Amino acid sequence: MLSLLISAWFGEKFIKYLRRKQITETQRDASIDPFGTKKVGVPSMGGIIIIVATLVPILLLGRMRNIYLILMIITTVWLGFLGGLDDYIKIFKHDKEGLQGKFKIVGQVGLGLIVGIVLYLSPDAVIRENVAIEKQQTQELVVKHRSEATKSLKTTIPFVKGHNLDYSNIMSVFGKYKEAAGWILFVVMTIVVVTAVSNGANLNDGMDGMCAGTSAIIGVALGIFAYVSSHIEYAAYLNIMYIPGSQELVVFICAFVGALIGFLWYNAYPAQIFMGDTGSLTIGGIIAVCAIIIHKELMLPILCGIFFVESLSVMLQVWYYKLGKRRGVKQRIFRRAPIHDTFRTQDSQLLPDCKYLIKGPKNVVHESKITIRFWIVTIILAAMTIITLKIR
Template identity: 70%
Template sequence: MLYYLFRFLDQYDIPGSHMWAYISFRSLLTLILSLIISAWFGEKFIKWMKRRSIFETERDPSIDPFGVEKKGVPTMGGIIIIVSILIPVLLFGRIRNTYLILMVITTVWLGFLGFLDDYIKIFKRNKDGLKGKYKIVGQVSIGFIVGLTLWLSPDVVVRENVNVRQQNQEIVVKHKKEAVKSLQTTIPFIKNHNLNYSNVMSFCGKYKVAAGWIIFVFITIFAVTAVSNGANLNDGMDGMCAGNSAIVGVALGILAYVSSHIGYASYFDIMYIPHSEELVVFLCAFIGAMIGFLWYNAYPAQVFMGDTGSLTIGGIIGVAAIIIHKELLLPILCGIFFVESLSVIIQTQWFKFMKRKGQRVRVFRATPIHDNFRKLDTQLDATSKYILKSWPHRPFHESKITIRFWITSVILAALTIITLKMR
């Protein structure tokens, strides 16, 4: 809203109003305001929650083997994150921008879905929360809406990158003059090539473009659902998910900025996406909200984000990557979320497989994988066998596990950015 006000004032040469045309200026303002809101509102929210004793009564008191009491800590802290994102974005963003609208809808949609889950756990005293099938329906629905909008909206266009060989044999990357609907996406590590979903569906003949868009919608649904669930599983230690997500947000912000700048897009040999600079504003609000939330969520946590926060965080990351055509980078960038999900799948499927043979065998001490590093031998199920019972040799403190996961996220984020230079 303030963007449109100051752009109007710029017509009358009001000093300083021209600054609002710069994406860097608005992005930094957004990040600062998001930090301030999360710090100020977070304190008020935590006090309010404590006065009303709003916390998960079913939380496992033995979750921390080092003696820190987890029971009684307020949850639903994801509300702090959502408020800290939406207010700066609505103030400093171009709210008529299609990409920004999609990000706001994703935030509200998945925030509400997570809120329902937390509400059932806290107020209905049902530790299982919202049934899994309803969560999946909600995640699939927003993925479908995003994918369909990117398919049908005339405002969603790109200028594809092409290579022009000059006389000195140097290859200069240029972009087509016309902006078009495109099914191309960036392939990591591979130079001078993008993946075109319509080419994948070339066996459909004259319907290959339509088939390519259908595949794109399905990939959008999968990306949003997978990353959202991965973030949800990663939210198991104080500061874990918020820290990892802030790092991922920085990487996505860089990718969004270079994709929205034709000079940088040419340098990195990626598609130029007009108007995607508003994603930078949103992602700066996202980063500020994550860092501000860490003020209260770092070990020992004063508040938990709950599904209200974790489902929203994953959805934001997935949709942002889809918009800038970098969804194939998600397995690298969100490697922590991927491994967390994979550990749960391996654990449950192997246990079911061995149970059919009359044996109770698990692979890890506990899943998601971060729990494997803090589980004491005395906390293991005596009736089960563990393939990796001796790994690790001893449990680690929660804060050490969290920081090591953050370091891993930094490495993965750096590797994601490096893949562009490798191209």
């Protein structure tokens, strides 16, 4: 609640400041966005509102010695700076390309490397494994947790018996070195997840309220996972790993979701402010690192299905375009990419000499309806992800 109030109060004042300083959207391309001409002049870098509204309550109320909370703060500041640098180049240097992609990747990989290594080295980053014990009289399986906390390479994987995957088992080919190889695989996976999810959120940020609303829904689901993982009785009932200290993640996620809702007050259609890369990269990184800490990173393809589809649509579009270019043919799969742009692209905006594999939709959908439909899909995906706690 505190973060929501900060976001709403600070947001109004920050928007006025940005307008006064003319820190506004100037590079909107109306040929891509049929409503783009209405968005030129809207303040950008609104991700600062989300960052401030998230960090202030955490710095006031959080247990700053908690390793998980420290990692979340580092993630927020790190990617906030990276995204802010990108927005600065776009707005003040009048370069719509912003920070070069290779530098973004270096920043994301660097953060993933830090998170992975810290989780490996920190003595506080431990779990208590769940063990099924059969009662002799009733033959009922009761889940208990080991008394000792241990470092673990296990992660939750949905729809599989046992519900866990051990990275070291994947690396069993290395024999007695499989544990070390497993940790290397874990660090690599951390880098991949941080990079993929932060870029997915960045691509999803293309319509008023789209990324903020979608991410708030994802945040609620992650908050539920963090809460049950931090409670030994709930973790035993759901047969998942108990993660001591992860209760601080619940505090952080609550602040994060509150900040997003407060920001959405101004970012919903018609937007009074855009979050920019300052917000979208930070949001994706927070989601990724939180999932990694609570050993739920392999559930992100379901939970963040919208991000995954957005990223996949761009990769397929680029691949198909380059394939045609080698043959001297202009071709694309979708009208536009990311996929949300396809639904608002008019026939008059299509290239006359380009072949489109998928020509639909015939009718343009207004962005507010596209946004709400993406929210609905995310709610369904979040519900499916939570249900996996009991489906084995």
